[in-house]
Amino acid sequence: MAKDKKLVEAITSMEDDFAQWYTDVVTKAELVGYTSVKGCMVIKPAGYAIWENIQHELDRRFKETGVENVYLPMFIPESLLEKEKDHVEGFAPEVAWVTHGGLEPLQERMCVRPTSETLFCDLYSRDVHSHRDLPKIYNQWCSVVRWEKTTRPFLRSREFLWQEGHTAHATAEEAEARTIQMLNVYADFCEEVLAIPVIKGRKTDKEKFAGAEATYTIESLMHDGKALQSGTSHNFGDGFAKAFDIQYADKDNTLKYVHQTSWGMTTRMIGALIMVHGDNSGLVLPPRIAPTQVMVIPIRQDAAGVMDKALEIREALKAADIRVKLDDSEKSPGWKFSEQEMRGIPVRVELGPKDIENGQAVLVRRDTREKYIVSINEIPAKAAELLEEIQANLYNKALAHRNSHTYDVTTYEEFDKTVNQRPGFIRAMWCGCRECEDKIKEDFAATSRCIPFEQEQLSDVCVCCGKPAKKMVYWGRAY
């Protein structure tokens, strides 16, 4: 069994070095690979299959709310990017520029989209004329590029995959309702499918999106106590509409500007899955997002009847709508267990000649490693039950972890001590001034994560300046 341990031993333990543990997991679980393209990664089959499931689940939820998918160009001419002042200031320093097409220099250089607000505005300015043309509720699945200096797989890379929804509405109220609606779609998706509890709230002006009137966010807490911005939804008001002249003739025949929103979720959620649920044996995937939910692993697969029974079990699980695979490779069973654990497959079925003699098999949960001896004809029902339990358990564990790593502080000294000694969310009151936010960032490398919708009055004064407090804010160090 010495060999079997090798795969696990190849992972640094997360207590020793969380960053190295993360890198080990993404590479050993074969989610990503390195490339000759600096700052860019390959998303391998095991990683891309997770993204396909995320896409499938989100896309279905989007369409239920009336979203239509489109595809816009990947290039943005410089003059188009520059139309909205805040937006270009936010993005110009981090875009990739195309300057030549074929053998010739371009008349106007173009950037590869870092986000597509400007392109959607270009589209809406052509297609929106009357109130009958509204609302436009479009989304696209694509990749975007931001020229990051330091990169980490899924969390920060020069190119990443995402969806970006862009809508145009007749009224401010409708735009605000859509902004909140999509934030709720993201929150429900994270909690129900990814088993990641989130805090919903609004970004401060300092942290909001370049060009937005209001940015809403869902924030989650990773195992190491760092925060991860997990999805954002922006209300642009009519700022972009004015910059791009997107007007419609209302029922009363007057021209009005549209109100716009945008909202996005990215492949960084795969990073969140790793850092919320993973352990020192590798990835732990919530069943609802796991590409493979059950792995059947035969023991002594060359013995008479073992492979037949294993195939039979696979078919029975498939018939019960469970995503199942059979590992019939030539590796040792121990090695296969280790691989199944590394890849985070929620349940495995172990099956050897003796089990078959007794008409049973062993089911093992990935999350708790509990073992269950189950008669063969009851495997599909038991597996389905375990998958439900694992999904619930992962959510509950993540919630308990977040709760036990959320600290209420009322003084700056407490803030200092907490942020440095107890990684997690800090809840503290804030006066609403940019200066205090800047000071906290400078002193502690912590940022305001959000002004949560669910407010509490922890104290009457700002944790930083002592002036009257306006809002409770979640603070933390973040990815």
Place this chain on the structure above:
Amino acid sequence: MAKDKKLVEAITSMEDDFAQWYTDVVTKAELVGYTSVKGCMVIKPAGYAIWENIQHELDRRFKETGVENVYLPMFIPESLLEKEKDHVEGFAPEVAWVTHGGLEPLQERMCVRPTSETLFCDLYSRDVHSHRDLPKIYNQWCSVVRWEKTTRPFLRSREFLWQEGHTAHATAEEAEARTIQMLNVYADFCEEVLAIPVIKGRKTDKEKFAGAEATYTIESLMHDGKALQSGTSHNFGDGFAKAFDIQYADKDNTLKYVHQTSWGMTTRMIGALIMVHGDNSGLVLPPRIAPTQVMVIPIRQDAAGVMDKALEIREALKAADIRVKLDDSEKSPGWKFSEQEMRGIPVRVELGPKDIENGQAVLVRRDTREKYIVSINEIPAKAAELLEEIQANLYNKALAHRNSHTYDVTTYEEFDKTVNQRPGFIRAMWCGCRECEDKIKEDFAATSRCIPFEQEQLSDVCVCCGKPAKKMVYWGRAY
């Protein structure tokens, strides 16, 4: 009814000007829109929904053959692109170059992928070590860029969407088998789903892919008699493996080069759907690919009971797994009919107060315009039957059109006359020399479309030079 005709009148008839008819259809059916990005288009909801169905159907077929999806970077460093000589010569003149990241010039410029052979080779050179690592059967869905001078929606644009499969195998035989297997997947998909008959064959050396040992193709014929290359599958032999040093230790412990393939299908198939099935009222979509298969159009929808009944019919059709929509907008019924026809929706249900009184509705086929009076509770069954019939009819019509526009010629004079007077496929014998191919292209602007798998001996001599003929070839002018 004058108004209702306007939409149709907005389309040029295809007999008058086929190119303008095409442009009118793609814009009036709202498949694409123009943008401020030169040579690039927006794919609007009606167009993107077709692409989603193509993706869904192809992806399912791919996965049944063991394909795994991945995602590779969109950028290719110049040094990587240059590794395979033929390949770089084929693509370098038409790529877009990124020269700056953020505010700084790049040390090495990178192109936006025109295709990803070099990136997959980079990946395989890292990941393939042993025969146990083979085969690799990867695919990615993405957009690619080729700096075209003249562009047409779907057929030729600077950026387009596609899938590109890339595989690596232990033996030449396995690679060849995969190349043909994927060609067959494309051919079956075109014929069964898109209702487009195809000719399967091999490209001549002149027309094969840059860097390939053999390129196989499926060729289809458009309504105007021009050919469209509809899908290609390439066998690279070990050429790329040698350029990128992709070797594996075989069972006998010797190092061997892998054998590779690639294969792709693109959004140009939406152009094919338009040009094979469309008519002077707009788009005609085969039911299996149509995002909406049945449109329910109420007549006098304000009259008591009409909307209730229309909703009931929509729900009944939905329950029968038919993709159905109800047009409850404020437009006139005639305008709605015209829109449904323009968008190519295969069947419409017309339903007014009188119909309801009689317990019936009118079903109208988009392809033949035949009308059927159907009792309301039989609508789902009748609609399903009509959808099957339309699918078959469109395929048969396209096949009959191709057959009646395929001409066998044995002399150069006949070739001349046919290519100029009777647009379509020309079948003629060929000696196998590049010179004859070049001459035919120069004289007639016609290219060899393929050397079909199904050969016939039309004559013993080359149609061009009179030397002994080796193969029958399909020739034609092409998109």
